[in-house]
Amino acid sequence: MKKTILITGSNGLLGQKLVDLLSQESSVNLIATARGENRLPNHAGYTYQSLDITDPIAVEEIFCKYQPAIVIHTAAMTNVDTCESDLVGCELLNVKAVEYIVHACEKHKTFLCHLSTDFIFDGEAGPYNEEDLPNPISVYGESKLKAEKIIQASKIRWAIARTVLVFGIVPDMSRTNIILWVKKSLEEGKQINVVTDQYRTPTLAEDLAIGCWLITQKEAEGIFNISGEELLTPYEMAIKTAEFYHLSKDLIKPADSSNFSQPAKRPPRTGFILSKAKKILGYKPRTFNEGIALMASQIQ
Template sequence: MKILITGSNGLLGQKLVKLITEQSNHELIATARGKNRLPNESGYVFESLDISNEQQVMDVVGKYKPDVIINTAAMTNVDQCETERDDCWELNVTAVEHLIKASEKHNAFLLQLSTDFIFDGNDGPYTEEAKANPVSYYGESKLAAEKLILESKIDWAIARTVLVYGIAHDMSRSNIILWVKKSLEDGKDIQVVDDQWRTPTLAEDLAKGCLLITEKKAKGIYNISGDDFLTPYEMAVKTAEFFNLPQNTMTKSDSTKFQQTAKRPPKTGFILEKAKKDLGYKPHTFEQGIKVLADQMG
């Protein structure tokens, strides 16, 4: 199978390239805006691609004619999406229109990545059939992209995920595990939110879920996340316990004490029964996820 990935320099993109080149026989085209930032350049072809440029999308998809396109490229900084709305819409919605058009022309299966932020967070965790009601512009943009795909004539799947964490090459982006570990090692006082709930997702698990959907060409919407329903404070406690760090500088807080541009849904998280049954998807526990990161840090 010939697979084209967008956003290959990002966290999920990097994990997908690693997984596909090491554990499958698929032909892989990795694309991203700008230069290739991946440490390993073998086992795939790299093509620079800005998916918000329709001509570039048509040219690259036309050149390689992939069987499957996995769209991991997006503007995911929730506060930035709130203030830079035109850029957010261009990358999260208009770019998806271009990918749909190219998929239709070249008969490609399109797998779109989506998010728990399409929900208001009043009654999570959610199934695939739950009614969407975003409370942020980021959520609105991702829901708009979903609607475009649902209304299209192509073969498609949507993988929704939650709070993805992991370690990527050449990326400064932190995550809750790294932040808690470093803060406690440095003896810093930290406040951690205890009134929001998520099912945090190890990036390797999300990549595996995407590959399962791809290989089965499983049509429809799939929840691909972790299985543990936790608050950030509970995640922080588990991190401290794993690394044997003192917890006396860590205190519970609530989200009203933090000034954030965009509103966050309080209780999301996903029910994974469909992905487990249809795909054989089996995520790591959060503790196992911490160990994966610890091993990668050496």
């Protein structure tokens, strides 16, 4: 008996990795949804449906049509600085849309796996476990915490997968990431200033997709930290990237985050402890270097 899984945000980085992964699973009837046209190069093994998750009627229509057993909700406004300037848009996409999805999940008895973030924490005491108390310092972090609370207060069966600094590559991605930025800058002989006073556990997009799949396979309820395991500064990530590609590390200059003017505050030290996901789900992330190597094999 096939299980119908519906993904929101299937045009995004994680969404595309989930479609790649789940479209190959014979036990899954996969429904991929996103706003607008399908941007995935592979059109086999799943059904694509355009969906605006900020429209509650459209959300209900999709649930009625496909009757998903599971929803993996990846769609969100994730640009931290945009959230500071577009308060209405952020609230609509990151909070109200979650209300609509939760309501539909309640009505159709659907299990929800919702993606959240390390930015719900203030970064004063990372790395964090699942029981640590959130204290967001940005509009983005506040919106994602509101969404978590909506889910936790609901009557549905749910899981929240929190993650950190997701990196990876897909064919049509317009957005860059730290690895691609460092590689391009150093290849062009440009000096780059990279911060040394922020700490993250960067997450390979493929690993995050696997983490979501492990949650949904078991329909494991509760909060799970799904990230990389190595606590690194962006400067250390840049050095590792230069070493992998045999590029000049002399062009990478250490910098303090106070030197950069950004609308949203960033938590200084987050990162996640993964004991729970390892024990309950069997989650095992790759190293940062393994992530760089996988990305290198995917760059055309």
